[in-house]
Amino acid sequence: MHAVAEVQRLGGNCAYIDVEHAFDRVYAERLGIDVASLWYAQPMTGEEALEVMDELCRSSAFDLVVIDSVAALVPRAELEGDIGNMQIGMQARLLSQGLRKLAGSASKSGTTLFFINQLRNKIGVMFGNPETTSGGNALKYYSSVRIDIRRKEAITTGDKAIGNRVRAKVVKNKIASPHKEAIFDIYFGRGIDFHGGLLDTAERLGVVARKGAWYYMGDARLGQGRDKVLMALREDPEKTKVIEDAVRDTLARDPDAALDDVTDGDESGPAATVGLDDLDD
Structure with missing residues (x-):
């Protein structure tokens, strides 16, 4: 949803194909989506969803088309059959056929296709990675970029969980270097914490310095404690x-600079600071 909001902010047109039938209009508006200008559909079958996506691509009227989610793409034969009479591989065949068409349509129109998927456990796997994604291998093959997003830990205030700190890892990238990672916070009810991510990145890049509990940008004092600085921002x-422009300028000179100090639980780094009660001092 953040991707949709950002494309709309830049003047682009977006479509959202809600296969899960779980789209929340109020939450979408809270994240900055202009729901009135969002093209929206709730197809019943996987075939219908992929046909709609192909038509949207061929129209060349959309910059971004989101399908939520691959796991919910139920083939028509499965939907019309009896519960329990599932045929193995139907969804994988459906995606393989559909993506062959979509790859050409998206390339000609310049439309970005955004597939949301979920992890599943392989049955009977004793060795190696037991995790896989729904829909077979076709989506893995046709995708230009694949990002694995996982929860690292809960963000709490007192005993109450108010969000999650997540790690996003680029596991495939045809257009830039793969295997890059990012750590950021997602708060319940308001989504990705832009200001928190900006402050952490600025600190890693040296744009912002932390001396004890105080944050500085150059000689200017930003505030005491991460929460108070974020509130001020x-x-x-x-x-x-000003901070965002400085971060972008630094990254333009060295795109990998922000990744140098991304840690996995080092208490000295920003990635370990998740208890909001501990950040006020």
Whole structure:
């Protein structure tokens, strides 16, 4: 949904194919989506969903088309059959056929296709990675970029969980270097914490320095404690823009700079700081 909001903010047209029938209009608007200008559909079968996606691509009217989700793409034969009479491989065959068409349509129109998928456990796997994604191997093959997003730990205030810290890893990338990672926070009810991610990245890049509990940008004092700095940034778009521009300038000179200090639980790094009660001092 954040991707849809960002494309719309830049003036693009988006479509959202809700195969799970779980689209929340209020939550979407809270994340910044202009629901009134969003093309939206709730197809009943996998065949219908892929045909709709192909038609949208061929129209060349959309910059981004999201399908939510691959796991919910139920073939018509399975939907019309009796519960329990599932034929093995039907969804994989459906995707293989559909993606052959979609690859050409998307390439000609320049439309970005965004597939949301879920992890499943392979049955009977004793050795190696037991995890796999729904829909067979066709989506893995045709995708230009694949990102694995997993929860690292809960973000808490007191005994209450208010969000998750997640790790996103690029497991395939045809258009840039793969295997890059990012760590960021997602809060329940309001999505990805842009300001928190910006502050952590700025600190890793040296744009912002932390001395004890105080944060500085150059000689300017931003505030004491991460929470108070984030509150100040949310209330001051101009200051946020200055930090964002400095981060972008630094990354333009060295695109890999922000990845140098991404840690996996080192208490000295920002990735380990998730208890909000501990950040005020």
